[in-house]
C-alpha cells in the first residue's frame with residue numbers, strides 16, 4: 533500500500549491574467565470602446581495601474597482572472613478543509629465510483645515520520661489492516677458503503693478553480709503558520725505557481741505578516757520570519 537506525496541499543478545488559467553484585470557479596471561473609468569481598451573492594455577505595462585486599483589480596494593476586478601489547479605496525493609483531511617472555501621469550484625475523485633480494490637494510497641503526517649522508522653511501520657501496518665477490512669466489505673456491500681472504513685489519511689485527487697480575489701483570500705488564511713501543515717504546504721505551492729503565472733496579481737499574496745502585522749492576536753505563531761523565508765523575502 534503506497535505512502536504518497538502531494539502533487540500540485542497549475543492546469544489552466546485565464547490567458548494574460550493581468551491584462552483582463554487591468555482592462556476591467558480601465559473600462560470602469562474610461563469613455564473608450566472595447567477595442568481601444570483591449571489595445572491599450574496589451575500595448576502598455578499594467579503593473580503600476582494594477583497596484584493603484586488594488587490599493588483603492590477595487591478587488592472585484594480580480595474576479596475576471598481564473599486559475600485551475602490539480603491536486604493529487606493529498607488526504608481526505610485536506611479535502612474537508614479546502615472545500616470550506618465556498619467561492620471555489622471543485623471536482624473530486626469519487627469514493628462511490630472509484631474503488632480501492634487492491635489497496636489505497638495514503639498520506640503519512642510529518643509528526644509520525646519524525647518519530648522514526650518504527651512509528652512509520654506501525655502506522656503503515658494500521659493502514660494495511662484498514663485496507664484489508666475495506667476489501668472484505670467491498671465483497672459484500674457497494675463501494676459507497678465500504679468507503680465508510682477509509683481514514684482521513686486516504687489520498688484523493690481534485691481540480692480546484694478559484695478566481696484571483698478568492699486565491700488572495702485563500703493564501704492569506706492557508707499560508708499562515710496557524711493553518712494545518714498539509715493545506716499550508718499545498719497553499720504555498722499554489723502561491724508559487726500563481727505568482728509565476730501572474731506576478732503583478734500575486735506579488736503581495738500570502739499571510740498578513742509578510743507585509744504588515746499579524747491579525748491573530750494572542751493566537752499568533754510568533755514566527756513571521758518563517759513565512760518570510762518561505763516567500764523568499766528578506767528578514768525584516
Ligand SMILES: Cc1cc2nc3c(=O)[nH]c(=O)nc-3n(C[C@H](O)[C@H](O)[C@H](O)COP(=O)(O)OP(=O)(O)OC[C@H]3O[C@@H](n4cnc5c(N)ncnc54)[C@H](O)[C@@H]3O)c2cc1C
Pocket residue numbers: 616617618619620698701705706710711712
Ligand atoms: C487556521 C484555521 C482554523 C480553522 N478552524 C476551524 C474550525 O475549528 N472549525 C471550522 O468549522 N472551521 C474552521 N476553519 C475554517 C474557516 O472557519 C472557514 O470556513 C474557511 O477558512 C473558509 O473561509 P471563508 O469562509 O472566509 O472563505 P470562503 O468560503 O472562501 O469565502 C470568501 C469570502 O467570501 C465571503 N463569503 C462567502 N460566503 C459568504 C456568506 N455565506 N455570507 C457572507 N459572506 C460570505 C466572506 O467574506 C469570505 O471570507 C479554520 C480555518 C483556518 C484558516
